[in-house]
Amino acid sequence: MEVTADGSPVEVYLLLPPDGEAEIVHAAVSPGASILELGCGAGRVTHPLVDLGHEVVAVDDSPSMLAHVRAESVCARIGDLELGRTFDAVLLASHLVNTPRVADRRAMLAAAKRHLRPDGRLIVQWHPPGWFDSAASGQGGLLGEVTIELADVVREGDLLSATVQYAARGQRWHQEFTCRRLSLDDLLTSADFRLHTWLTADHTWFSGAPGRMG
Numbered sequence: 001m002e003v004t005a006d007g008s009p010v011e012v013y014l015l016l017p018p019d020g021e022a023e024i025v026h027a028a029v030s031p032g033a034s035i036l037e038l039g040c041g042a043g044r045v046t047h048p049l050v051d052l053g054h055e056v057v058a059v060d061d062s063p064s065m066l067a068h069v070r071a072e073s074v075c076a077r078i079g080d081l082e083l084g085r086t087f088d089a090v091l092l093a094s095h096l097v098n099t100p101r102v103a104d105r106r107a108m109l110a111a112a113k114r115h116l117r118p119d120g121r122l123i124v125q126w127h128p129p130g131w132f133d134s135a136a137s138g139q140g141g142l143l144g145e146v147t148i149e150l151a152d153v154v155r156e157g158d159l160l161s162a163t164v165q166y167a168a169r170g171q172r173w174h175q176e177f178t179c180r181r182l183s184l185d186d187l188l189t190s191a192d193f194r195l196h197t198w199l200t201a202d203h204t205w206f207s208g209a210p211g212r213m214g
């Protein structure tokens, strides 16, 4: 079984269908906007974005994931990315900004900033602060044919560790993770971004614009 450096099981990401992520992004940017997608996995969100008319450059540090991506792709650590070009939007989904490592978060946001046009949009999916209070073992559901369940939730200060258990086609996978509770201010201001707008009512998606609040 192939697993990425962050513990994502490749087979699971091939079985998981899109869940409306591309439509959220599409509604937040101009028609035909160029998009740099950071942490694209196997292209679950990339492919519907391309179908919606976007030119997408998809970045991941897992060759096993990128082998399935049908778009221009780059194998790199997000924080190290230096493409020398800018995009109308940079997508940082899958709660990557909630990484427990502050230096990694800063490096990801700096990479997003240097690849974004001055009038571009940073599009983020994160765990908002309230999720850290409500997350509990046993939560989950069905996405496509994959049953997803959260287990072993442990809190320690601003950190929450848990295991995601996946089951499909008689197989089981699991992914352990630790994530960090952040305020929106911690996330954006330190990286020289400001909130542009919330993209979903549950505040799990938002767009940012370069520069601090004036």
Ligand SMILES: C[S@@+](CC[C@H](N)C(=O)[O-])C[C@H]1O[C@@H](n2cnc3c(N)ncnc32)[C@H](O)[C@@H]1O
Residues within 6 Å of the ligand: 004, 005, 006, 008, 013, 038, 039, 040, 041, 042, 043, 044, 045, 059, 060, 061, 062, 065, 076, 077, 078, 079, 093, 094, 096
């Ligand atoms: C949970 S998967 C989600 C994939 C995709 N965004 C989706 O929703 O289907 C996270 C992906 O981000 C990649 N990733 C995590 N941290 C990364 C980093 N620092 N640099 C490059 N890729 C990273 C992993 O290899 C994995 O493919």
